Amino acid sequence: KNEVEQSPQNLTAQEGEFITINCSYSVGISALHWLQQHPGGGIVSLFMLSSGKKKHGRLIATINIQEKHSSLHITASHPRDSAVYICAVRPGAQKLVFGQGTRLTINP
């Protein structure tokens, strides 16, 4: 079993829909990152969380440390949000353990 599991693996939605991507992990962590990767592109860090909730524009990330679970929400989704979203956890100070990613497609 992977230490970091994301669901769903693939998600297709219509423009304007509310999107939720989930991340569950099995190890103790100091922080969790949500990353975005556009097709053929580089990787951008969207959020780093160690507790609670963060919001940036239409993106909201939450984490429940006790339940070892985090969610990434996108409100009013847009085709430009189409990308792979990756959850990564920090079990220690240096290393990151990555989920396999969720491929999101938003249709106009």
Added chain:
Amino acid sequence: NAGVTQTPKFQVLKTGQSMTLQCAQDMNHNSMYWYRQDPGMGLRLIYYSASEGTTDKGEVPNGYNVSRLNKREFSLRLESAAPSQTSVYFCASSGDRAGELFFGEGSRLTVL
């Protein structure tokens, strides 16, 4: 702001050839990383460096060597390339401030 710069972006090698991927960051970060990304496997850590002059193995270090000659630069060397090393390679750096994590644009390597 350049952030993290990787070169080359694309490379085709024949089995047995050697090459070095270069990575440089201009953010004064202590930690630097090399990952490979393969379909269905996610990102896997090859090597990392917590500070200048130190390096440590990650999950998949076999067939690779690294050098952290100064704070800015962290290179990844393939001494004798194998087809199994066909992948997209990402360099990353992180700082001490919360949330600082930056990736390069990736280097696509094909070994024939």
